[in-house]
Amino acid sequence: MNGFEINKIIAAVIFTVLIVFGIGKITDLIFYVEKPSEAAYKVEAVTVKTASAESSGSGSVDIKALLALGTVEHGEKVFKKCTACHVVAKGGKNKIGPVLYGVLGRKSGAISDYKYSKALIAHGKVWSYEEMNLYLLKPQAHIKGTKMAFAGLKKEKDRASVILYMNTKSDNPLPNP
Numbered sequence: 140m141n142g143f144e145i146n147k148i149i150a151a152v153i154f155t156v157l158i159v160f161g162i163g164k165i166t167d168l169i170f171y172v173e174k175p176s177e178a179a180y181k182v183e184a185v186t187v188k189t190a191s192a193e194s195s196g197s198g199s200v201d202i203k204a205l206l207a208l209g210t211v212e213h214g215e216k217v218f219k220k221c222t223a224c225h226v227v228a229k230g231g232k233n234k235i236g237p238v239l240y241g242v243l244g245r246k247s248g249a250i251s252d253y254k255y256s257k258a259l260i261a262h263g264k265v266w267s268y269e270e271m272n273l274y275l276l277k278p279q280a281h282i283k284g285t286k287m288a289f290a291g292l293k294k295e296k297d298r299a300s301v302i303l304y305m306n307t308k309s310d311n312p313l314p315n316p
């Protein structure tokens with residue numbers, strides 16, 4: 140191999156590199172497209188009005204529609220999330236949380252031998268369907284300072300069901316809304 144051939148090889152390599160990179164550059168120049176600053180198919184978030192309490196924040200939830208999503212049977216299953224801290228059976232004892240037999244229609248913080256947080260006592264409302272729905276959605280948000288260490292039930296069906304289930308555990312169930 141003489142020097143001339145090596146030069147040819149080097150030249151070929153440089154040429155190839157130039158072609159490969161060059162084509163990329165050229166196509167860039169020819170097909171330069173300005174990127175839109177916003178996605179072309181931006182989908183507007185549609186605010187669907189559901190029976191969720193989150194949007195309203197007040198008591199203006201369609202509680203009848205919400206409860207229609209639930210069943211007592213499903214509520215019994217959902218209540219398993221509560222049994223670490225609550226008993227719902229008649230004559231049950233307080234655990235970490237107060238006994239929940241007959242809680243619907245009862246004033247909040249009404250179990251005399253249970254030591255509630257100041258926040259819950261100050262809340263002072265009756266456990267209506269609406270109140271219970273808001274509390275179970277996000278306990279800490281609805282009653283700031285409550286000592287119920289539970290994140291909440293996001294699904295409407297779960298809240299509706301557990302409310303219906305608890306309402307069966309009562310001497311005086313709340314009438315259907």
Ligand code: HEC
Pocket residue numbers: 217218220221222223224225235236237239242246247248249250254255256257258259266275284285286287288289292301
């Ligand atoms: C980690 C334990 C824990 C779990 C899990 C829990 N709770 Fe509680 N709950 C508490 C405590 C503690 C309180 C007392 C709150 C206070 O005094 O601020 C309470 C209070 C309540 C009250 C108010 C009762 C009254 O007498 O005013 C209701 C209603 C309630 N819980 C329902 C539920 C339901 C339904 C679930 C399941 C979906 C649940 N809780 C899950 C600990 C828990």
